[in-house]
Amino acid sequence: MEGVRVFHVDAFTTTAFGGNPAGVVPNAEGLNKKEMQLIAKELNLSETAFLTTSSSSQADYQIQFFTPTKEIDFCGHATVGAAWVLGTMYQLATKKDQVVFETNIGIVPVQFMVENDNLHSVLMTQVEPxxxxxxxxxxxxxxxxxxxxxxxxxxxxxxxxxxxxxxxxxxxxxxxxxxxxxxxxxxxxxxxxxxxxxxxxxxxxxxxxxxxxxxxxxxxxxxxxxxxxxxxxxxxxxxxxxxxxxxxxxxxxxxxxxxxxxxxxxxxxxxxxxxxxxxxPVIQVGGSAVITIAGNLLARR
CATH class of the missing domain: 3.10.310.10 (Diaminopimelate Epimerase; Chain A, domain 1)
Structure with missing residues (x-):
């Protein structure tokens, strides 16, 4: 697991240390579920999102969510956090109008809302209520x-x-x-x-x-x-x-x-x-986010 890039993102806020913190691992290729669970436990946030290449032609990434104790099917604030990392740190918001995630419960598209060339917020379309x-x-x-x-x-x-x-x-x-x-x-x-x-x-x-x-x-x-x-x-x-x-x-x-x-x-x-x-009815939920920590996981197992 050495060298895995990890972000700590406060979602649904414009202020650091507000909103809901999530972990984001934007390139989780090569990690198995056991390793993802260990990373989520180490970060000790309510949820951590792991992104890998999607096999679906409808999606840009597969996204998996882990609490410190188990995998869950969907997490809204970690989806927002993941989209925010991709849109800002990886400049995806300058290249595309949206990013589409393949989740355990279906396809979840997230729009990039850009104002004056800066990402202002993201808006995810949730599955049918x-x-x-x-x-x-x-x-x-x-x-x-x-x-x-x-x-x-x-x-x-x-x-x-x-x-x-x-x-x-x-x-x-x-x-x-x-x-x-x-x-x-x-x-x-x-x-x-x-x-x-x-x-x-x-x-x-x-x-x-x-x-x-x-x-x-x-x-x-x-x-x-x-x-x-x-x-x-x-x-x-x-x-x-x-x-x-x-x-x-x-x-x-x-x-x-x-x-x-x-x-x-x-x-x-x-x-x-x-x-x-x-x-x-179509339900869309969104907001802003703040990246507070960016780093590499140095430990190996």
Missing amino acids: SVKTISTDLTELVRYVGIKESDIDSQYPVRLGYTGNWHLLIPVKSRNAVDEASPKLDLLKEHNERHHISTTHLFTFDCEEENCLVYTRDFAPAFGINEDPVTGSANGALSGYFILEGILDVSKDHHFQIAQGHSMGRPGFLQVIIKVGNDR
Whole structure:
């Protein structure tokens, strides 16, 4: 593994040490899954993305995602981080309008949004959204996530949402209740593993940030991550839920901002575009990123 190039990228932020940090290995050719897992464990970030040559004619790269403990099928903020590294450090944004990734859950294109010859943000198109009900009693769920049943915003249903991973989406009345949530992580981990749920995502429309529609927090103990600061996959699933459950007007497109990470001291913002011009809504999630560390892995095994 000697000489492997590694980047540390803060996604969904324009400020270093904000947003959600991800590892990116832009040239992972020659690494096997065991070695990728070791690198992800060494970096000790919520996810690390590994890029290799894709065998698909539809994609530029294959991208694989590892937490410190296991491989996962999709990660939004690491996808943003990988696209940002390619667009800036490898100048791909000066050559192409987008980069296309082959993931375990399908093809994910990411547009480069360039202003004045500089990469301003990236915008990924997630796979088709879907929702389904969950059988767990609400009394149990609120105990697992550490809020009161009176904190639940009953205007909106509790659902599982998907744009690559299944996320438990729980509507909450106030930002204060979201911030004060204190989940019982062992119980939440067991529950989510049993139901094949990636993360538990609390959301509220009580968002004081400028131009912000929703404020969220995300817990992922099933993947060894107590709390993830700013989550592209979960917020993509949430955005699909808004349309599929009729919470947002299904007759028009939507463009809004989601705030997350503030309770962790890593504030971040996601830009969401929902296109409803056909039978299947298209969910696009994007933002900016900051590369904070670039280096080479020197150790060998």
